[in-house]
Amino acid sequence: MGGSSGTRLVPLKHDGLDRAYLLHEPPVAGASPRPLVVQLHGRGIGAAIFDRMTGFSALADTEGFVVALPEGRHEVWNDGRGVRLGPGPLPDDVGYLLAVVDDVCSRVRIDPQRIYLVGMSNGAAMAGRLVCEAPGRFAALAQVSGAAGVEVTSRCRDAGPLPILHIHGADDRMAPYRGGVRRGLIARLVLRVAARPSIGVDAWAQQWIAANGAAPEPTITRVAPDVELRSWRGAGPQSNIDFYRIEGGGHTWPGSTFRLPRIILGRTSSFDATRTIWAFFAAHRRAT
Numbered sequence: 001m002g003g004s005s006g007t008r009l010v011p012l013k014h015d016g017l018d019r020a021y022l023l024h025e026p027p028v029a030g031a032s033p034r035p036l037v038v039q040l041h042g043r044g045i046g047a048a049i050f051d052r053m054t055g056f057s058a059l060a061d062t063e064g065f066v067v068a069l070p071e072g073r074h075e076v077w078n079d080g081r082g083v084r085l086g087p088g089p090l091p092d093d094v095g096y097l098l099a100v101v102d103d104v105c106s107r108v109r110i111d112p113q114r115i116y117l118v119g120m121s122n123g124a125a126m127a128g129r130l131v132c133e134a135p136g137r138f139a140a141l142a143q144v145s146g147a148a149g150v151e152v153t154s155r156c157r158d159a160g161p162l163p164i165l166h167i168h169g170a171d172d173r174m175a176p177y178r179g180g181v182r183r184g185l186i187a188r189l190v191l192r193v194a195a196r197p198s199i200g201v202d203a204w205a206q207q208w209i210a211a212n213g214a215a216p217e218p219t220i221t222r223v224a225p226d227v228e229l230r231s232w233r234g235a236g237p238q239s240n241i242d243f244y245r246i247e248g249g250g251h252t253w254p255g256s257t258f259r260l261p262r263i264i265l266g267r268t269s270s271f272d273a274t275r276t277i278w279a280f281f282a283a284h285r286r287a288t
Helices: 047-054 056-063 093-107 122-133 185-190 201-212 273-282
Strands: 007-010 021-024 034-040 066-069 110-120 140-144 164-169 219-224 227-232 241-246
Touching (some): 021 093, 034 122, 034 273, 047 066, 056 066, 056 273, 066 093, 093 110, 093 122, 110 273, 122 140, 164 273
Parallel strands (some): 110 140, 140 164
16 A cells, blocks of 8 residues: 555554555644544555545545545455455454544544545445444445445444435446446456345435435435436434436546546546535534
């Protein structure tokens, strides 16, 4: 792992394994405790490169939050879908990620009511697993191009209320919008080791509507020519659910200047996922 200015490598052992992570702090220290964003990369892309894709550490320097960038073993998370890319048993990534949060809080003044979780693809599915198995730990969840394994979702019934923002391309072949497994020859070639099925985006939304006690009918807004937002609301901000559908979108981070091959991952959008996610996070605190 490597880092940019303001980012350092932090050693950490978990389950007898070296599980170092990157920690980014904004350049100007403040007197008040800071928010923490825990960012989970996708399969096959390291934490530092993924941060270049999202730009969260760069945004942290202007917005004043801290970013933790853990890394999956062999650049893959044990998200509950059974993907194994290296030797040995599947790691306890739920325990590891909670240990990262605890370690950051021991080093930096963090506001425990403003700890947020974001991930993409395999990292999004890992984030979905984490909030389901460690309810009450995070103030809000954001996912891009990934939801959760079908087998994980049965453990999510008591995970709410939790504000959740989800962004997904309608034509994503790596993590299909309707759920299931990767689709098409290119996706099978890129993701040679298949994951067990994921829940579809609409079914995932319904699960959180129930968990958050939100009203069943969403408000629908066209926020960009290719982006539809469905928002569900309940008794208070802890019930907030925002799902963004990118029409024609592929397996990408919308708004990123980090260019990836369109023929493999599909079309992206100019919609700024990073700033949209941070605005959602900034509007929510964990209930005490």
